[in-house]
Every structure is written in C-alpha cells, then in structure tokens.
Amino acid sequence: MLELKGRNIHKTIQPQIGRTILQQAVDNGIDWGFQCTRGICARCRCLISEGMEYLSEPNDAEWDRLEPEELDRGYRLGCQTVVERDGAMKVSHRPYFW
Template sequence: MFKFWKNKKGGNSGENSSLPAAEERKEAVPDQIIELTGREVQRSVAPVLGMTVLDLAERNEVDWNSFCKRGTCARCRCMVVEGIEYLSEPNLAEERRLDPEEIEEGYRLGCQSRIEAVGPVKIKHAPYF
C-alpha cells in the first residue's frame, strides 16, 4: 500500500503539498459515508475533507483512544480496511512511529491521516494495547 502513494503522488512520502488547501475545507460531504469502528462503537459518518481520522471519530463520538495528537504515542493507530486511496499519504511522523511493514499492511495513525477525497472508506481502531 505504501507503494500506492509513491505512484499516486509521484514523489516521496511525507511531503503533503495539498494540506493547506485541505485545511480550508471543513464541511461534511453528506452523500458519502466513512465507516469508523472504535473499541465498542461503530458509526457510519459523513467525511470531512481535510479532517484527520481521529478528529472525525471524536466529532462523531466514536470511542477512539488518543493522547498526544502529534504522531508519537500511537494510541490512535488504526487499520484502513478499505479506501486507503482516499486518505493522505503517510507523513514523516507516521514513518517514524510505524514500521514499514505496518504501513504496507494498511496501518495508519488516526491523528496524522487526513481525508483527502471522497469514496468508500472503512477504518478500524487498532492500538497496540
């Protein structure tokens, strides 16, 4: 999956040039759905372009554990089951915290992964502990 972003963006991971534009868009896209599965709560929610997976989960009261929101504690670690192409590419914080094999398997940090496009997405909270 990591190879997907290199092919998609045509460059190295960790360079997210679309972030400033994405920050401006904070309205939900009601005709599309993202499925978020926390420890006990599962919800289908409207995506918000530019928002992190963690912020989207918190906004919709999905029980997503978090602590630092900086990409260091990995309590927000999650598995992208479907729709990884609709998320931002792994950034430097994720590359430092997650093993390359984890990224390849579809694991991301919810505090770092942003919704960049609309499409069917399923994400499951998958912390280490």
C-alpha cells in the same frame, strides 16, 4: 462514506474533507483512544481496510512511529491521516493495547 469502528462504537458518517480520522472519530462520539495528537504515542493507530486512496499519504511522523510492514498492511496513525476525498472508507481503531 467513512465507516469508523472504535472499541465498542461503530458508525458510518459523511466524511469531512481535510480533517483527520481521529478528529472525525472524536467529532462523532466514537470511543477512539488517543493522547498526543502529534504522531508520537500511537494510541490512535488504526487499520484502513478500504479506501486508502482517499486518504493522505503517510507523513514523516507515521514513517517514524510505524514499521514499514505496518504501513504496507494498512496501519496508520489516526491523528496524522487526513481524508482528502470522499469515497468508501473503512477504518478500525487498532492500538497496540487498549
């Protein structure tokens, strides 16, 4: 299961394998800000508090946009992070500013 926390809307959903965190948030009506969907604006930044092992590895766009310390702490870009397997995942939208 995938627990998604937007600014005000929180939902637990059955994840769609192969789709990004952002796509799943939008599909489920969660208030999850974004702009570029290409890994540039970081408006979709999120914190993975559980289940990183079920997600894709950080891609080049994430390494370019996020600091290594952010990646270490579990921050990812929602538009670049793909759910690869089902499992217990908890993801909160954490942009730099709302």
